Amino acid sequence: MQSLSIAATGMMAQQLNVEVISNNIANMSTTGFKRQRAEFQDLLYQNLRRVGTNSSDSGTVVPAGIQVGLGVKTGSVYRIMSQGGYENTGNDLDIAIQGRGFFHVQLPSGEDAYTRAGSFQLSPDGQIVTADGYTVAPGITIPQDATDVTISADGQVQAKIPGQTDAQIVGTLELATFQNESGLDPMGNNLFQETTASGAATLGNPDDTGFGSLQQRFLETSNVNAVNEITSLITAQRAYEMNAKIISASDEMMSVTSNVK
Numbered sequence: 047m048q049s050l051s052i053a054a055t056g057m058m059a060q061q062l063n064v065e066v067i068s069n070n071i072a073n074m075s076t077t078g079f080k081r082q083r084a085e086f087q088d089l090l091y092q093n094l095r096r097v098g099t100n101s102s103d104s105g106t107v108v109p110a111g112i113q114v115g116l117g118v119k120t121g122s123v124y125r126i127m128s129q130g131g132y133e134n135t136g137n138d139l140d141i142a143i144q145g146r147g148f149f150h151v152q153l154p155s156g157e158d159a160y161t162r163a164g165s166f167q168l169s170p171d172g173q174i175v176t177a178d179g180y181t182v183a184p185g186i187t188i189p190q191d192a193t194d195v196t197i198s199a200d201g202q203v204q205a206k207i208p209g210q211t212d213a214q215i216v217g218t219l220e221l222a223t224f225q226n227e228s229g230l231d232p233m234g235n236n237l238f239q240e241t242t243a244s245g246a247a248t249l250g251n252p253d254d255t256g257f258g259s260l261q262q263r264f265l266e267t268s269n270v271n272a273v274n275e276i277t278s279l280i281t282a283q284r285a286y287e288m289n290a291k292i293i294s295a296s297d298e299m300m301s302v303t304s305n306v307k
């Protein structure tokens with residue numbers, strides 16, 4: 047019976063769906079996290095009577111036909127890059143992006159990575175780095191004797207030095223945008239890497255045309271909506287149970303057939 051294998055594909059699809067939802071819920075408090083959504087596609091169809099074929103010698107056409115689907119498969123797990131909320135932290139090196147763009151991060155391997163998580167810190171040399179110690183491009187160093195750090199909406203970093211009337215400009219943060227942000231490859235640790243699907247990175251200054259602006263002392267929160275995720279979880283659970291019942295019903299029908307004398 048085809049229903050056994052069809053229902054099995056449905057159970058596997060909903061299992062994956064629950065795994066995606068659980069990852070979203072687990073990252074509800076992850077800075078800059080972007081939720082994912084599983085998308086499914088129907089499998090090939092078995093044509094018992096092909097639609098559009100001639101049904102008589104006079105040229106009449108079969109209007110609907112008989113097609114039996116073979117189940118479901120996962121088409122993609124799509125990352126939704128919508129804007130998250132904002133949390134006021136009061137920390138000078140916490141920066142949120144309002145609008146498009148990613149912070150440009152330089153990995154120890156020399157490769158480039160990108161992130162929306164702006165919870166930055168200072169290295170032993172005074173350089174602005176991520177929580178893992180990776181340099182935030184273009185590599186801005188805060189003077190050791192600085193008493194205050196100001197980061198403007200356009201990414202300009204200024205440090206207040208004792209004995210100086212005006213703040214000293216120490217650098218400008220840069221942002222990267224992509225044609226297809228959902229095509230970025232997640233590396234973990236709130237980092238993404240460029241792929242063929244995402245397109246090449248376009249670098250520029252914050253608040254320029256096509257780039258978001260920066261908000262100092264704020265962090266972008268996860269864009270996961272708890273209510274929506276719980277609703278999706280219940281729906282996936284019910285779909286899984288229904289597919290399991292189909293397998294049970296099909297098994298009982300086969301038992302009846304095998305016991306016919």
